Amino acid sequence: MIDLYSFNTPNGRKITVALEEMGLPYTVHVVDITKGQQFDPAFLEFAPNNRIPAIIDQDGPDGRPIGIFESGAILLYLAEKTGRFMPADRRGRIMVTEWLMWQMGGFGPMPGQVHHFLMQPEGPARDYGVNRYHTETKRLYGVLDRRLAGRDFVASADEPTIADFAILGWAWRHERHQVPFDDLPNVAAWYARMLARPGVARGLEVPMS
Ligand SMILES: N[C@@H](CCC(=O)N[C@@H](CS)C(=O)NCC(=O)O)C(=O)O
DSSP, rough: OEEEEEEESHHHHHHHHHHHHTTOEEEEEEOOTTTTTTGGGGHHHTTTTSSSEEESSSOOOTSOEEESSSHHHHHHHHHHHHHHHSSSHHHHHHHHHHHHHHHHHHHTTHHHHHHHHHTSSSHHHHHHHHHHHHHHHHHHHHHHHHHTTOSSSSSSSSSSOEEEHHHEEEEETTTTTTTSTTOOOOHHHHHHHTTSHHHHHHHHSSOOO
16 A cells, blocks of 8 residues: 655646556545645655655565655656556666656746746736746747657657656646647647546546645
């Protein structure tokens, strides 16, 4: 059994989607980041960066519990544990790692900044922040759209991988960071393809707040 410590956010949704797709049993423990619960000392024991998501797998690699923080590390761990959503061949694994790191380094931090600046009071600081991070977020969506031309999934031709789950978590909030899919036909088709999967749909619906 896996204990998931999370909240209803893009980074949190990556993991419920992965757990549902993998068919792993798990229990959600809501960490309400709007109430400061991410600073609870008991949570910091295994999530020292005071951010969700984090997991404790009671059945860790050596049969003992293991705590893991950082959504990318959790996805890699779950893929290794199940042998699923990560290709077996080295070239395929490198491609998944590239797109997972692309998400973790940019396609998450950048739209996250758009969310932040959109909530600021009107004024030059807000305008500067929104412009800067919205421009970069749109650039990243352009990269994704070009990558998905003629492909069903980001890093593997015929089935999704953990890279798709990671990217989906943020694309799921595209309306909030104000990037419509009108000029992103390949992203739009991929998004619809992902949402049509029952595991993805369940992962996006699991109560987490
Ligand atoms: N790189 C981290 C980022 C995690 C992250 O930023 N989580 C946000 C919610 S999406 C959070 O917990 N924020 C709490 C806070 O800022 O105190 C990951 O991917 O796990």
